Amino acid sequence: MAEDCAGCVCSSADRTAATGRLVLATAVDHTATALRSLALRRGVRLEPLAPGLLSLQGTDLAQFIAEARRELSSVEAEEVRAMVVDRPDLGDALLLRQAMSAPTLTAASARVEHADLLPLFDDEQRCFHSVYQPIVTLAQRRTIGYEALLRATTPDGAAVWPDVLFPAAEAAGWTHVLDRVGRTTALRDAGRWLGEELLFINFIPTSIYRPEVCLRTTELAARQAGVQLSQLVFEVTEGHQVHDLDHLQRVFDYYRSRNCKVALDDLGAGYSSLNMLVRLQPDIVKLDKDVVQALPDRVSSAVVAAIVQITHAYGGLVLAECVETAEQAAAAADLGVDLGQGWFFGRPEARTPRRAATVPEPRASSSIDPSLPDAAVALHVSGQGPRPGTAAEGSAPGLSGLLVR
């Protein structure tokens, strides 16, 4: 099997062509009517090719796509498929077939709107890098790992902030690409300096279609960087809604079969938290920012105490994220939280001089949420052998070793 992802949705960022013939497909009559009247108002004609299939030949297709998106409701725009074809010889039947798998008008419009980000994906090595935030033991303040966070700069060196990049990628359907770039970039950059510490890497479960295939690039990147798979901790944010717990379980099982560790991010932020915790029994549980920063508030303390009790019962560790004050750190430690991360312990930093000089990090503490689904990859270096099949059996010895080493 090929070791890259050629031909996969994560291999490159799809774009909406600017010239050619715009083909719109909709099964809803009044949506087609709205599109035709928009075209009339703009002095162009949407030619009906077949029932539900409309075609526009023109030079300003990007503008029409953007206007069509604004004209329709969000629900309508999700139903309409839009594509620009540059081959005049495609028959209607073939067009219809292609239109069925074309992106939604919402995504096509986002691809037009965020076309300025495409050069980033054309030159991944140059335009993406990772910054790394230390993770420490709360008891001894010893650094046991780093969370990798993806950052981007345009080819001419201007920073593209995460709060712009990630929402744009999601809207344009580029999340798969960005997730893969995040995992491989985290490893590529960490290989230059990471010792035996763990590397925490974010991932989005829906970007992993089939773990044994989709994670091959990640494993290759680890090999090339000289990072052991046992150093990796893959963390999934609950902020990126998990609709299919069975799928996430399979992804976790795969990571563990490869001797990696898994973490749940933002625990306490959603209604499904405890269900996910009990079901998945992640090696490391990362407490949600709002819960941590409310400490030592009585209710937040009760939430943290409950999560600590459950997690320790199966042998996992609890990590307080976004710790910004000594009071929060002390309160978390008193409640039995094992690990800490946040500006109080250290900011995310580029570890390569080339990037450190060009990318200031960051604007304000509230402006960048480290838990953004930024495809950061986490490596966990502990050196133990393959873990047994369950978290309860496998996590306790290796993880508790982290605390006493």
Ligand SMILES: [Ca+2]
């Ligand atoms: Ca994270």
